[in-house]
Amino acid sequence: MDLSPRRSDLKQATSQAHQALDDLIGAFVTAEDYARYLEGMARFRLPVEAWLATQTLPAGFEDWKPGLYGEELTADLRVLGLAPPDELEAFTPPPGDGLLGLLYVLEGSALGARLLAKRAEAIGFTERNGARHLFAQARNFSNWRAFSDRMENVCVYDERAAAAWADTAFDYARNAFESVLNANRAYRRSVELRP
Template identity: 70%
Template structure:
């Protein structure tokens, strides 16, 4: 299946950063693995979603809401008696008008959430306990489609800035997961 042009260009421009993050996240085969994943995703999404909630979206997105999962993440952390992790640093996007790239990363995570939700469920976590954020994202796939459509049709679009913002988001996520893993190893 051929992707729409802007999505295809962003996928290509972020391929290396995306693969580096996927390799770091890996899978989770045990509850301990899942806890590390949860700490990493919380260290990434909580600061990014806080930043996003304080900034306006482009006019072309005025009738659309990003799929934020911070409340579900906090509930999942609480379910597993896991403290909210500290972010490796404050989220600071690059210069330019590229917020669409950040949204591409956040909304695109709903694609992987479907697989991760199944893995979490196999470990005993569910939409009601420990994996709310994953099930919320997996159920919200229509938001990804709505975002993709807007991304392709927005009149003012800076491809380079979008790629910079997306790569920054992937790098920030990778740092968050590394920080969570290092914190986990320090506890042992």
């Protein structure tokens, strides 16, 4: 598959940050793994979507809207008996005009959602039972294509800023998942140490 020039450049510039996040998420094979994934995704996606709701999209994107899945994600947490996280680290982008880099990460997640939805379904989570956000993303693949087309044609584009914003988004996501994993380890240790 040939990538458009800006997509190709962003993919290359962010490959290490993207791989680090993918490695951290790994493959969920149990309901416990999936619950940790959901909590990490909520810690990433909910603050980013809240921040994004306050922004104006660049010229050329007026008829396009980013895919937002916070409601579905919150519903999925509740299906698993989990409360949405109440203390969330605010998303703060780096300087520069790099919003397209953040959108690249968010919209590109629809590609991974296809695989993750299959994994969730294999352990019993479906569109109607705890994996609503994944199936909504996977179905919204056309939004990724529409974003990609607009990204290539937008007149004002700062390649460095876009890469910095994309890297920041991947790092922010990685930190969100690490916070869940660290909290889980601390909880396990406290249970193991009890007499």
